Amino acid sequence: xxxxxxxxxxxxxxxxxxxxxxxxxxxxxxxxxxxxxxxxxxxxxxxxxxxxxxxxxxxxxxxxxxxxxxxxxxxxxxxxxxxxxxxxxxxxxxxxxxxxxxxxxxxxxxxxxxxxxxxxxxxxxxxxxxxxxxxxxxxxxxxxxxxxxxxxxxxxxxxxxxxxxxxxxxxxxxxxxxxxxxxxxxxxxxxxxxxxxxxxxxxxxxxxxxxxxxxxxxxxxxxxxxxxxxxxxxxxxxxxxxxxxxxxxxxxxxxxxxxxxxxxxxxxxxxxxxxxxxxxxxxxxxxxxxxxxxxxxxxxxxxxxxxxxxxxxxxxxxxxxxxxxxxxxxxxxxxxxxxxxxxxxxxxxxxxxxxxxxxxxxxxxxxxxxxxxxxxxxxxxxxxxxxxxxxxxxxxxxxxxxxxxxxxxxxxxxxxxxxxxxxxxxxxxxxxxxxxxxxxxxxxxxxxxxxxxxxxxxxxxxxxxxxxxxxxxxxx
Numbered sequence: 001x002x003x004x005x006x007x008x009x010x011x012x013x014x015x016x017x018x019x020x021x022x023x024x025x026x027x028x029x030x031x032x033x034x035x036x037x038x039x040x041x042x043x044x045x046x047x048x049x050x051x052x053x054x055x056x057x058x059x060x061x062x063x064x065x066x067x068x069x070x071x072x073x074x075x076x077x078x079x080x081x082x083x084x085x086x087x088x089x090x091x092x093x094x095x096x097x098x099x100x101x102x103x104x105x106x107x108x109x110x111x112x113x114x115x116x117x118x119x120x121x122x123x124x125x126x127x128x129x130x131x132x133x134x135x136x137x138x139x140x141x142x143x144x145x146x147x148x149x150x151x152x153x154x155x156x157x158x159x160x161x162x163x164x165x166x167x168x169x170x171x172x173x174x175x176x177x178x179x180x181x182x183x184x185x186x187x188x189x190x191x192x193x194x195x196x197x198x199x200x201x202x203x204x205x206x207x208x209x210x211x212x213x214x215x216x217x218x219x220x221x222x223x224x225x226x227x228x229x230x231x232x233x234x235x236x237x238x239x240x241x242x243x244x245x246x247x248x249x250x251x252x253x254x255x256x257x258x259x260x261x262x263x264x265x266x267x268x269x270x271x272x273x274x275x276x277x278x279x280x281x282x283x284x285x286x287x288x289x290x291x292x293x294x295x296x297x298x299x300x301x302x303x304x305x306x307x308x309x310x311x312x313x314x315x316x317x318x319x320x321x322x323x324x325x326x327x328x329x330x331x332x333x334x335x336x337x338x339x340x341x342x343x344x345x346x347x348x349x350x351x352x353x354x355x356x357x358x359x360x361x362x363x364x365x366x367x368x369x370x371x372x373x374x375x376x377x378x379x380x381x382x383x384x385x386x387x388x389x390x391x392x393x394x395x396x397x398x399x400x401x402x403x404x405x406x407x408x409x410x411x412x413x414x415x416x417x418x419x420x421x422x423x424x425x426x427x428x429x430x431x432x433x434x435x436x437x438x439x440x441x442x443x444x445x446x447x448x449x450x451x452x453x454x455x456x457x458x459x460x461x462x463x464x465x466x467x468x469x470x471x472x473x474x475x476x
Contacts, residue, residue, distance in 0.1 A: 023036040286337050
């Protein structure tokens with residue numbers, strides 16, 4: 001007799017569907033089979049029992065940046081994630097002015113405690129201003145369950161120089177960490193943005209020009225070359241274009257341990273969406289920007305064949321008024337970059353990837369939960385439906401047809417770029433560690449139910465070989 005038995009559902013186990021029951025004890029999956037009994041029962045008839053999603057790239061309750069704070073804190077953000085079928089997130093300990101990397105993580109932990117309704121980890125962030133003792137800070141955070149660090153190649157106050165880039169890579173290599181990189185060429189963006197302003201070309205559509213695919217491609221190539229030189233594992237986050245996706249593929253052919261992440265906005269929003277009246281176009285401003293149909297097609301194929309490893313939201317929650325500022329006619333250089341997406345991430349891919357047959361079940365599970373767990377050190381606890389793992393589950397109604405829109409979502413952000421889009425498939429019940437967080441369309445737990453997750457770094461001995469340890473004279 002289990003504490004809880006989920007009965008009668010179609011269960012996604014590894015790469016196949018099994019009509020079976022799931023028994024849960026002490027927050028973990030205790031049995032998978034037929035005829036299981038429980039002191040409590042959850043009828044999953046007509047629904048698909050899926051692993052809870054893991055969103056490994058989202059932003060919540062960060063220090064004020066660009067003159068605006070986040071609309072979502074850890075309470076509203078994790079509630080929104082849960083209603084979208086996500087049971088675990090890994091946001092960032094983002095630093096504010098004069099804040100160290102450790103101080104930024106401490107701040108994020110303080111903001112999350114007592115607020116999150118699902119489990120969470122944290123990525124560290126290093127900038128030019130987060131402290132000269134970067135190696136010591138990362139080493140200390142490794143002992144606290146942090147296993148990844150993000151760096152930026154653009155944005156004033158965040159972009160790092162090459163010397164610091166290499167120091168981070170070398171430190172991460174020794175710790176078995178993964179380095180996440182926002183890859184855009186900062187000098188090229190600054191140069192092109194100013195030239196566009198001087199020419200009077202400030203309509204929002206020029207955001208695509210100021211952040212061209214070439215700028216992303218160049219930075220992606222350079223970042224992955226640095227990973228190759230140091231032997232460090234690297235994720236290129238929010239891959240937006242066919243050009244940067246090809247750079248990842250080429251790096252892998254050279255033996256680089258390169259991971260590619262993309263986001264819904266790079267499949268479902270296009271550069272033409274910015275060629276609208278300014279107040280409408282502002283809803284589609286994010287960086288890197290939306291791309292061409294060619295990039296959409298290329299990224300879909302990469303999702304299908306494994307060229308893309310991760311499907312993340314890059315949820316960047318700003319109120320629309322903050323996003324456009326005080327301008328009566330928002331311009332590309334005055335509109336704040338970032339859109340919400342933590343709740344729509346899974347429904348979009350479920351509807352347009354899994355249900356359409358574009359993606360196999362195995363690829364869908366890889367993209368939405370399994371790969372994130374494996375890459376970011378959570379596979380010991382989360383990411384699959386398997387005995388011994390946390391009972392993080394989402395029960396989906398595969399026939400539910402509904403319309404995405406601000407009124408239907410739970411984020412505090414007052415707009416969505418997917419307003420009016422109809423999707424099929426909706427999570428009806430969501431469990432974290434066997435406890436219903438969402439049931440019958442209602443929140444069931446109090447803020448603070450979610451726990452911080454200490455993650456496991458990879459064995460540094462398995463890291464790649466840095467260039468100084470190579471012996472090219474022995475090559476035949």
